[in-house]
Amino acid sequence: MDTRIPDKLYFRIGEVAELTGIKPHVLRYWESEFKSFKPVKSRSNQRLYRRKDVELVFRLKDLLYEQGYTIAGARKKLKERQPSGKKAVEQLALPLTGAREKVLLRQIHSELSVLRDRLKSPLES
Structure with missing residues (x-):
């Protein structure tokens, strides 16, 4: 369990951006690029990220920014990890x-x- 993530069911995009250091427009872009990254939307059409979504953001941040993968490379790497x-x-x-x-x-x-x-x-x- 990632201790950087508070024990909550849902997070708004601003909270995820603050927790991860990834700007909201980048999060929205990643949604379009990674099929497994799909937050639910509230009645008011606000994105609601689950814990697994926030964990994925940290994983993507590591793959893209720290390890230097491209979007396509990160997509392939994520598929390798799926059971x-x-x-x-x-x-x-x-x-x-x-x-x-x-x-x-x-x-x-x-x-x-x-x-x-x-x-x-x-x-x-």
């Missing part, structure tokens, strides 16, 4: 502790609420 097949399923099947399970359930509930709000929004217009 696939049986190994990925085994990672998902790890037992959860009571505390970890509660955190996970809260995150799922929060994400479902955001999705529900997004689904309601067009109907109310």
